[in-house]
Amino acid sequence: MIVSALFLLQATFQAPRLVESSGVAVSRQYPGVLWTHNDSGDGPYLYATDRNGADRGFLLVSGAEAFDWEDIALGVCPAPFHAAACIYIADTGDNLGVRPYVTLYAVPEPVPPESPGDTLRTTAAPLALRVSYPDGSHDVEAIFVSPRDTATYLVSKGRAGSIKVYRVGSKEWSSKPAAQPVVATIIQTLDIRPNAEAGRQITGAAMRPDGRVVALRTYGEIYLFSPSVGGRLAPARERPCDISGVEIGGEAVAFLDDTTLILTSEAGRHRPGTIDTAVCHR
Numbered sequence: 001m002i003v004s005a006l007f008l009l010q011a012t013f014q015a016p017r018l019v020e021s022s023g024v025a026v027s028r029q030y031p032g033v034l035w036t037h038n039d040s041g042d043g044p045y046l047y048a049t050d051r052n053g054a055d056r057g058f059l060l061v062s063g064a065e066a067f068d069w070e071d072i073a074l075g076v077c078p079a080p081f082h083a084a085a086c087i088y089i090a091d092t093g094d095n096l097g098v099r100p101y102v103t104l105y106a107v108p109e110p111v112p113p114e115s116p117g118d119t120l121r122t123t124a125a126p127l128a129l130r131v132s133y134p135d136g137s138h139d140v141e142a143i144f145v146s147p148r149d150t151a152t153y154l155v156s157k158g159r160a161g162s163i164k165v166y167r168v169g170s171k172e173w174s175s176k177p178a179a180q181p182v183v184a185t186i187i188q189t190l191d192i193r194p195n196a197e198a199g200r201q202i203t204g205a206a207m208r209p210d211g212r213v214v215a216l217r218t219y220g221e222i223y224l225f226s227p228s229v230g231g232r233l234a235p236a237r238e239r240p241c242d243i244s245g246v247e248i249g250g251e252a253v254a255f256l257d258d259t260t261l262i263l264t265s266e267a268g269r270h271r272p273g274t275i276d277t278a279v280c281h282r
Contacts, residue, residue: 002244003125003237003239003255003280004242004243005242005243005246005261005280006280007277007278008260009052009237009277010246011272012053012271012274013049013053013118014053014054014055014266014272015047015055015116017038017042017045017047018036018038018273019038019266019272020038020039020042020249020251020267020268020273021037021038021251021252021275022204022252023069023073023090023251024253025087026255027074027109028074030112032050032051033056033112034048034049034051034254034275035048035072035074035087035109036252036264039069039093039266040066040067040068041069042064042069043060044060044061045058046058046070046072046087046123047213050277051262051275053275055116056114056118057113057114057116058113059113059119059121060122060123061089061123062122062123063150064091064105064107068092068093068095070093070109070143070251071089071090071092071141071142071143071252072087072089072091073087073090073143073152073205074086074087074109074145075152076145076147076150077106078106078150079170079171079173080174081106081108081127085109086106086109087106087275088105088106088145089144090140090143090154091104091105092139092141092154093140093141093152094137094138094139095171097138097139097159098137100132101131101139101181102130102140103128103130104129104131104143105125105126105128106126106127106129106173113158114169117164119175126225129168129173129178129182130180130182131154131168131183132182133183133184134184134186135186138156138160138164139156139157140155140156141157141203141251142154142216143155143205144205144207144214146227147210147211148211148227151167152170153160153165153166153167153187153205153231155190157194157202157203158192158194158200158202162189162190162194162245163189163190163192163194163202164189165186165187165233166186166187166256167185167231168185168186169185173188187231188233189233190216192223192226198220199218200219200221201218202216202217202274203217203219203250204251206255206261208255208257211227212226214227215255216264217243219244219247219251220242220244220245220250221242221243221244222241222243222261222280223235223240223242224236224240237280241281243263243278243279243281246276247265247276249266249268250263250265250274251264251265259279260277260278260279261278261279262275262276263276263278
């Protein structure tokens with residue numbers, strides 16, 4: 001039996017520059033604030049919004065590049081930072097599977113901008129970590145940061161025929177960029193059969209703040225997992241949650257609270273991108 005998500009609130013992004021929301025994160029330090037960013041084609045900018053899609057302005061991530069940003073997550077900062085929470089940015093998109101390495105950024109969560117005209121501020125300089133995979137290049141559009149071990153987990157989209165979970169430990173971060181990329185560790189291959197025609201490719205990920213549940217989304221489904229020792233993911237429900245037909249090009253997911261999810265999508269030809277609040281019943 002297919003279980004459909006219950007949508008509590010549906011809105012659209014008001015920021016005209018925000019045309020392809022590819023990742024979303026819920027601020028814990030600034031209640032009501034959501035962080036998002038565009039897919040490839042934009043500069044290194046973080047946009048502030050809320051559940052109603054309000055345009056609160058944007059910030060330049062100072063010193064970062066934006067080749068193909070695909071996801072963001074909030075987590076404990078790496079050791080070189082003394083801030084409590086960092087925004088992790090995944091410049092990991094690789095549609096053709098040719099990048100020799102990708103880049104993760106970590107930047108202390110900034111004070112959010114407040115209005116559409118608040119666009120001149122910058123973040124602190126981020127840490128940058130080059131990452132390669134032990135089994136070749138992959139298109140990765142989903143990351144999450146675990147509060148248990150402060151490691152970053154990357155989930156491949158599935159273009160190569162399987163969906164894999166990789167891990168980068170917190171000790172890999174340094175205040176000085178490494179000359180060579182660190183090699184991520186393969187954790188597992190998930191029992192999800194990717195299907196591009198059906199939209200079954202992983203486009204976003206999120207871990208609940210307590211670290212007990214991970215959500216992985218495709219264009220039309222949400223899979224919930226329970227993390228175990230070593231970061232392996234075990235299914236938390238028998239079937240995925242159906243979100244098909246609600247979004248066009250939906251790519252991002254984040255936990256608003258223990259049971260509620262935030263979903264975002266890119267803009268269509270005649271409408272802005274969407275931001276949805278939903279619940280997947282167990």
